[in-house]
Amino acid sequence: MDRTIIEAGLAEVLRTAWQAPELVLERVDEHRDRSAEAGQPWLEVKYGPSGRRAWHGVVPVTVTTRSTPGADPQRTKLAIKVxxxxxxxxxxxxxxxxxxxxxxxxxxxxxxxxxxxxxxxEREVHLYELGQAVPALRAVLPPYLGRIDDPASGEHALVLGWVxxxxxxxxxxxxxxxxxxxxxxxxxxxxxxxxxxxxxxxxxxxxxxxxxxxxxxxxxxxxxxxxxxxxxxxxxxxxxxxxxxxxxxxxxxxxxxxxxxxxxxxxxxxxxxxxxxxxxxxxxxxxxxxxxxxxxxxxxxxxxxxxxxxxxxxxxxxxxxxxxxxxxxxxxxxxxxxxxxxxxxxxxxxxxxxxxxxxxxxxxxxxxxxxxxxxxxxxxxxxxxx
Structure with a gap:
């Protein structure tokens, strides 16, 4: 999924999840180990061709945000799952x-x-949304903050709290x-x-x-x-x-x-x-x-x-x-x-x-x-x- 689409939707997901309507997303730093993907031809088979701007699987990120434009910056680690x-x-x-x-x-x-x-x-999207209504299921899941959709590709990115x-x-x-x-x-x-x-x-x-x-x-x-x-x-x-x-x-x-x-x-x-x-x-x-x-x-x-x-x-x-x-x-x-x-x-x-x-x-x-x-x-x- 194109990173540009994920970043464009991420601020709104965080505003809703954190109940911070004025939140400003200043920076997204990915911690994906691309060197670990070298020599694994099956990755492109499973996920499709992946360029520098494409994310797939679990991508650890750190987001730098401000709850309001003048507030102190906060750094939070998240997982983006595509x-x-x-x-x-x-x-x-x-x-x-x-x-x-x-x-x-x-x-x-x-x-x-x-x-x-x-x-x-779409299974994990449905799973995490169901988990919000079923405490016993939510208990075994990382925190679910929301989803970002790419209608063109049909892909979904789950935004999860890092655990x-x-x-x-x-x-x-x-x-x-x-x-x-x-x-x-x-x-x-x-x-x-x-x-x-x-x-x-x-x-x-x-x-x-x-x-x-x-x-x-x-x-x-x-x-x-x-x-x-x-x-x-x-x-x-x-x-x-x-x-x-x-x-x-x-x-x-x-x-x-x-x-x-x-x-x-x-x-x-x-x-x-x-x-x-x-x-x-x-x-x-x-x-x-x-x-x-x-x-x-x-x-x-x-x-x-x-x-x-x-x-x-x-x-x-x-x-x-x-x-x-x-x-x-x-x-x-x-x-x-x-x-x-x-x-x-x-x-x-x-x-x-x-x-x-x-x-x-x-x-x-x-x-x-x-x-x-x-x-x-x-x-x-x-x-x-x-």
């Missing part, structure tokens, strides 16, 4: 598939369960949290899950919930990605892993139904330490581009797959799983323990086939530091819940 109009399912993933010569049975965007990665440009976060690692190289943080993140998610349970009319902007029928229809996608991963990474996606996941595919229509029977809500859908950090004791979740309607187990199992690590203590798994269920109950969404257990079990299986499976597609291009970790962890989770 998402591409098209999602990675329309840009980055097809680019990887072609570049790595991954043999899919049909184009990636034609599968039902890839809707989460398509037409994502220093501990435990956040976008690279995925450092995913180990102490147990109390895993539990805190699970409880925070359960709070907004409860607040939005069955409020589907407020979530029409999110990607649709994948049903058992959707999963079965896309089984050939999961099988193709699995076979490709086995060929490329046999030391991780071993023969035993291959056999087990094919067995899951063969029985998908029976075990996935436990998810169909659970309440629907808003899922972040990428809820792990690459997108979640802590402001003191409070979890803060970023990057909601692939948010979708799903069951509360979706974010829980994603959190555990990335956060537990291959050598996890089974007692910790059970503690965090029960913490999520008990929080849902406390917030007015009781779920029977056996029904919850079956849904978590189904979610782990779906995680192994879809989310963890699809990470192997990214691994073909980006050498993910967490790739082996999550493949091994999800196998242990399958062992524990079989």
């Amino acid at each position: 998402n591409p109009v098209r999602g990675v399912g329309e840009t980055l993933i097809p680019w990887i598939v072609e570049r790595a010569d991954i043999d899919l049975p049909r184009p990636y965007g034609s599968f039902r369960t890839t809707a989460e990665a398509r037409a994502t440009g 220093e976060l501990d435990g956040l690692d976008a690279s995925g190289a450092h995913l180990d949290w102490p147990p109390h943080r895993l539990e805190a993140a699970a409880r925070a998610a359960a709070c907004w899950h409860a607040a939005l349970a069955d409020h589907l009319e407020e979530l029409s902007w999110a990607a649709p919930r994948p049903s058992t029928a959707d999963r079965v229809a896309d089984a050939d996608l999961y099988a193709a990605v699995l076979e490709d991963a086995h060929r490329r990474f046999p030391e991780v996606v071993t023969d035993a892993v291959l056999r087990r996941r094919h067995a899951l595919l063969d029985t998908l229509s029976s075990w996935h139904r436990a998810k169909d029977e659970l309440v629907a809500t808003l899922a972040h859908n990428d809820y792990n330490a690459r997108n979640v950090g802590f402001a003191g004791p409070r979890p803060i979740a970023l990057d909601w581009e692939i948010a979708r309607i799903d069951t509360p187990t979706r974010d829980l199992v994603e959190l555990l797959t990335f956060g537990l690590g291959p050598g996890f203590d089974p007692d910790l798994f059970h503690t965090v799983v029960e913490a999520a269920r008990s929080t849902l109950h406390e917030q007015g969404v009781p779920i029977d323990a056996e029904r919850w257990r079956d849904a978590v079990r189904a979610e782990i299986r779906a995680e192994a086939l879809d989310r963890v499976g699809m990470q192997s597609l990214f691994e073909t291009e980006f050498a993910l530091p967490y790739f082996t970790r999550i493949q091994t962890t999800v196998e242990r989770l399958l062992d524990l819940t079989d």
